[in-house]
Amino acid sequence: MAENRQDNEGYRLFREALQAGTIKAGMIVTQNELCDLLGLSLSPLRETLVLLEEFGLVEIKPRTGIRIVYPEVAFIRENFQFRSMIEMHALTTFGDQVSADWLASMRAGHEECMAELAGDTPFEPAQSRILTLDRKLHRDIVSLLDNQAILATHARLQDNLSMARRVHQRSVFRGQLISTVGEHMRIIDSLEQRDIAGAVANLEAHFRASTHRTFAV
Incomplete structure (x- = not known):
């Protein structure tokens, strides 16, 4: 496998x-x-x-x-496209089964991150917390498929895109992290309302914005 x-x-x-x-x-x-x-x-x-x-x-x-490999535009586009296909498919199942506890925990985590970014928390700890939360949100969605082959592929795609960000995204700013948290919150909002179509649309928008941020200088 x-x-x-x-x-x-x-x-x-x-x-x-x-x-x-x-x-x-x-x-x-x-x-x-x-x-x-x-x-x-x-x-x-x-x-x-x-x-x-x-x-x-x-x-x-x-x-x-x-x-x-040098992560050219095609490499990044293909990895984002493959990853988004996996997650948007998984989200249709996840949206039907997501627990209130998961939603409450994710909302609380993102609200804490937003408060840290708006306050005087040092940047690096705040960034580390958000990256951990980001990986958990996306991985939890895919994990619900209970398919180890898909989960392993998804992890590889995440690693590829992390590498691309290190190459192209020379600096990360608070505003970019605030945007990421806000995009996650819109996905969580839709899931709380059991609006699966809205959650999928917000996830797709998040991937488009993430692609743009990958090339931010």
Whole structure:
């Protein structure tokens, strides 16, 4: 299953290296250099490269080396489109089954985030809290499908888009985070009213805005 394949040690190390900046989008490395960067021997690296190439994260260039994906417009658009298809489908099921406790918890969490952003809370803790809440909201929606293959794919798409933001979005401002919280709140509002069509429309609007913010400087 996809979930098990993404548990590949080399894949995990590759993702961690991308996040840490040890490996940078667009760089070209040899197999030996990548072994050193990831702390892998050649045999497990080759297994990992098969997976990375399939997932569109590297390109093997004969006589040149291994090119790490650079998140161009098409890469970002495709990942957002695939992720939005999964979530909008999942939301139609989630909207029928969402509990009052989940809604109350999500609303309280977002209201606390908004208060922090409007107050004098240091930016980095506020940003970290919102990113955690954002990932939970989206993942909870998909989790209700109870399909591990879809959930693993969704997690990979989230990681791809996080990488794209690190490359293109040089700075994150309070206003951008406030916009994200507001967009989430509109989804929560619709779910509280059992307006599934409205929730799906608000989720779609959130993805459009997120795409725009990915390229914000």
